[in-house]
Amino acid sequence: MATTTATQTLIIGGGIVGATLALKLAQQQQKVTLIDARPELSEAQWQDRLKQRDARVFALSIASIELLKEVGAWQLISQSGRKADYTQMQVWQQDGKGELNFGDEMVPQLLGSMVEPFVIEQALYQRMAADDVKEHLTLVAGHKVTMLDWLGSEQGYQVHLDNGDKLQGKLLIGADGRGSLVRREAGIGLDTLDYNQTAICCAIKTEKPHKATARQLMLPTGTLALLPLADVTEQDKANPQHWQSVVWSLPRNRALELLQLNQEGSPETADILRAELAAASQYALGDIEQLESIASFPLNAQQAKHYVKDNLVLVGDAAHGVHPLAGQGLNLGMLDVSALVDILNEDYQRSGGRCWGELATLRRYERTRRPHNSVMMHSFSLMNWLFAGDFAALRPVQQLRSEGMYRVGKIKPLMRFFTNKASGL
Template sequence: MSDVLDVVIVGGGLVGGLTALLLAQGGVQATVLDAAPILDPEHVKSMLNPRVLALSQATIHLLKAVNVWNDLPRQMPYTGMHVWNKNGYGEIEFGQVSQFIPTADQALGSMVEPSLLNLVIQQKMLQQIQDYRTQVKVVRVEQQVECWCVELADGQILKTRLLIGADGANSFVRDQAYIGLDVLDYHQAAISCAIKTTQPHQYVARQIFLPTGPLAFLPMASLDEQENGYWQSIVWTLPEDYAEEYSAFSDAEFIQLLTRESQHMLGEVIDVRSRARFPLKARSAQHYVKAGLALIGDAAHVIHPLAGQGVNIGCLDAAVLCDVLLHDLQRGVWAHEQTLRRYEHQRKGQNAAMMHSMSAIGWLETTEITPLIFARNFGLRQVNRSTLFKDAFMQQASGLHGLKNTRYAI
């Protein structure tokens, strides 16, 4: 077994890269197989990505732990959230507006372009991971006695005691391991793009529930410092036919529509860039682990983008998996099946609860059933008036509970 590696990670994005860096910090060097090429730093930094990831306090804490956070060329902290329903009276406000760039202790989280995260994660792996391979294609994964066999497109075959699938929603590792997938098709699509408004966002993330679905305005950093504070990334969830229709609009037509449907929440929309449309489906792997194998991030679960928690629960997967692995390593054990089951037990239930709650909220906010509309609006008002409920919600949204009882706890 001398030629068998301790761990191979398939996928070098945020979640796979974070896992490799956390393991390296604990003294375990992973072989990372990344399909992406080496990124050009100047090109990535010069391009404004229309999408942002809403990173929780827990995710930011983990990125700081592996020395990634401070190397990000730009990010946009937010100090408040405002959620309301267009056809109702209920609303919830968390935090507060800010006239100035908030400090770390004031921010509820931060909006970061995924391209910038991928760049900095890759740069850290090039420095710290001894066997980090880019532009690699895996063509076969097979379970053998006490190890997994990974065949690459160039014919090379790797054997590993632990295989970690961090290769996204269409995970090849998951399929090759014959792990079933439960899919919930929302029959919706999301339109994302970057927009500029006449009024500043004041570091507040906003979401209005329309009869067709939620429309989120998420503060984002600008390439031009003079325009910082006026750019947002939007995620607009719509029925598939609406999304297709709106995607065909000219920029001028889309700007007019967006200004009207957003109820002029930040005045006029005056610019739009890089519109894209993508279908929305929730996915959950029936198992997160098998003997010698673990799935993390989108390979294990994909949830509705309603609360922007998908990437955050993926980073919690990475933290919990690394914690249980490194804990057992101290006892002279590596990737024991019971250890992997412990990871699955800790994460699968929490992730499923998050997925189903997002589905339920999305349905409740767009329902036209009068008694449910009344109950929804009454519930929102009660929560907004209760400091106890709001504090509990913010604690949940921070993700810090997911790090409790791990070596990464704050």
């Protein structure tokens, strides 16, 4: 029998951003319901997933780590050992002089941490069952949203699920990714930019250790990132720091050619793919000894024309998506979470607990986050344009880019500024 349940806040999308936001609100004793289309996993199912190494990894900034600490998830991630901290970052280009080196080799300081997506998700979902939040947080898993009804500014939204149940909340938050149903149902338009590139993602074991360094090589065909991965097996731990996550951005046709080699599945084609990748990396870490878990995704940037409407707000990829060359996509979403919670709570306290998610409050969030996200999105697009493609191949552009990287790399205060920005500080 279908039921209707009322709550203060409804969050659609149970990924990292949505789950973190739900926990943060619950910690402030706000009634929140999180709707995740994926079925809830048992402890055994989580453990089965943890046995596998995921080629994908999130480069968590210091700001994102602090937010995960606040909701109690980072402590669980640390205990699991499934993270790879990095204390240095190296960026260089194939066809020019100069490189950018972030971090101090003599006095190592944490710049961030590489963590596989499901490791973060497991920690967040463990926290949802904790006594300090479960009284205020309800998880609805394994059911898809079929329709949204706006009932007016006083009542908010009614959400229809595929099992016939209905949920009602004063505030509806869309944290449901790039293809956001919430954004579409709200009639919010989208600005998009197609890079005509595809990213190949895989896990590799290299001849030389990564030494807690994240590396990014700017190639004429796109960027190649080598990101430290946590050591999973006992064999890995006995010889640590050799596994890395690769994100290799290529023109779409070239990426398809390389992916076809992988699909053929013979040892010879696997050797070709490893050789291509090692050569593209300029053998920065020697030969590639193993290659696992190849995946791909098209590259584009997008931003919602508006982040808010009456009783509705977008966060994370539902609001914006950027080029992965700086690894800041999730970090921008986590900054959305921090800003939204602070602004919601500030106006709620100011009103004596009467006003929650008013349009004026939501617009303050939009004014805070949308300009910042726009600058980041266009900055990453500009970087991609300067290093990859026909324009980037022009000799004057190469010379200007090379001289610019060389000069910037010599200005220590400027490098510290860039480091702080990348850390979300």
